[in-house]
Amino acid sequence: MTTTDDVETTSDAPRVGGSASRRPRAHAQELLFPTREQYLEVVGALRDEGFETCADLCAVDYLSHPGRRLPEGVVPQRFEVVVNLLSLSQVRRVRIRVQVPADDPVVPTLFDLYPGTEAMEREAYDLLGVVFDGHPDMTRILLPEDWEGHPLRKDYGVGRVPVQFKGAPGPR
């Protein structure tokens, strides 16, 4: 597992403007890069450490942006599952980025640790096709059941569904 600090990764971003005094950053976060095998263990450990709630879970398809900046030792894969944990007691956030390969887009579910990820994992499955192993109800949530493909994937054909005019062939 590789750890880095959010402040580090954006510190070389060009600073533009800026005459006012530097204010404390409200959105600084710790970043963790566990492998798929370490994922459950790491999240479980964080939960015991006092991260009471899972604020957010989403997936990203890096198909057309392969050269992204990752810390040493992290092998980039096509998909990434991004989990935001929140500790109310320590007023702290941590962001976990897991690499998920394209040929086997499966990660274990966090449902047993954080039941609140139920809808978020369904959304990630629906829109990006990442399967969460062990999820009790891995169905589509936003799109109809018979929808084909996962629209937020970068190779999804936008505009593939014809606009319905009178006499035009039906969708799909």
Add this chain to the structure above:
Amino acid sequence: MSDATTTDTGDGVPHADTVLPDPVSGAAYAEPSATGTERGLLIETSEGAQELFPRSRTAPDELRREAGAVLRLPEGVVVNADDIDVEQTDDETMIINMGPQHPSTHGVLRLMMELDGETVLRTKPIIGYLHTGMEKTAEELTYVQGSTNVTRMDYLSPLHNELVLSLAVEELLGVEMPARSDWIRMLLVELNRVSSHLMWMATNGMDHASTSMMIYGFREREMILAFFEKTTGLRMNHNFIRPGGTAADLPDGWEDDVTVICDTVLPRLDEYDELLTGQPVFRQRSEGIGNISAEEALALSLTGPLLRSTGVAWDLRRAMPYLRYDEVDFDVIVGTFGDNFDRYSIRLNEIRESIRIIRQVIEKMPAGDYRVQDKKITPPPRGRIDESMEALIHHFKVFTEGFKVPEGEVYVAIESPRGELGCYLVSDGGPKPYRMHIRGPSFVNLQGMPVMMRGGLLADAVVVCSSIDPVMGEVDR
């Protein structure tokens, strides 16, 4: 409802592995437990419909889960698993469908509820009727155009949506915002919080059959929308808070307008108190209804008034201050019992706190620029365009090509009227977001509904739904 009844086997045998025709595609229905082992995406759409199925088609594990997702918590069983009668047959219970056109579901929310007499046993919210692919659209729009898109998500608090996107973009850009722009943004989002809560008071009153409250809530909200129209040009979907500042400065005489709003709304809140808070019928219909505990709320990732009603004092404005919330005085309103009445009181008093913040903003509003004067991010002042060729080029560039944002990713969260509104933004260094994900508070908060409704009466389902305050535009995005 129709498919729930037609696919009923009728033999009353509670087993899950009966293969029945899928109500949608006609293919064999894949049982839920098969999804874990079926790897690969060939079967990607054959996992079955999203409906709530009769007991004969639901595995005992699934029954327990639907009764309250928190059941799966490894330690400390919140709902006693033995209390759930998995042997109960379909004959004793009934699945009814509510929505998606039901007027009290606050948009196009569809609820499927299993009833035993008048008691709600299981609830499943079915969403997606308003899905317009806004996260996909965001990848096709530049950062300048982005706020036009996100403002339509939570249409009752559009300025919060714009703010969270702008903060995320500015975080990636690393720009330092001028003080005045922060204070203008605070004024607008707090006014928006008031208008959103007033709207909630109105619809919540309506769900309690108090049509007067409906009229009063809309009347007060209209004043705020009129001020928004004067400031931004639009009543809703303002596209006013943009990456780099706001679109314009506040109009002349804004202090007077805002003071009038504060002076009018505050005494009206006391009238609401008289109308609802002390009224026995309202109290009986809201006290002890839709209870949820702090442990359940945290496990289900609930935020905002729902979480605060359980006694957890968590408000991002206080805990992780953004803008200038660390420079103003306000209280975080907390409930005790986690019931509908607590959520009502919290929202009512949050209006008072927001007005307190607004009054401080009027006092402390600094002079200065309402946006970053960086030609690469914001358009130059109108006057410069006539004088300078460079200014004209920059103006053209900003609105056609947009500005480039350094490569990186960031998660920014703010406290919207409904809870934690987050934006996860990935940039590949181009002028359009590589990926924009919005963490919608209503989307997550809806997960609390099965827990809050369980064991309650059908007549209370409507008010429980109302007290969650879902905005379907944001749920479905």
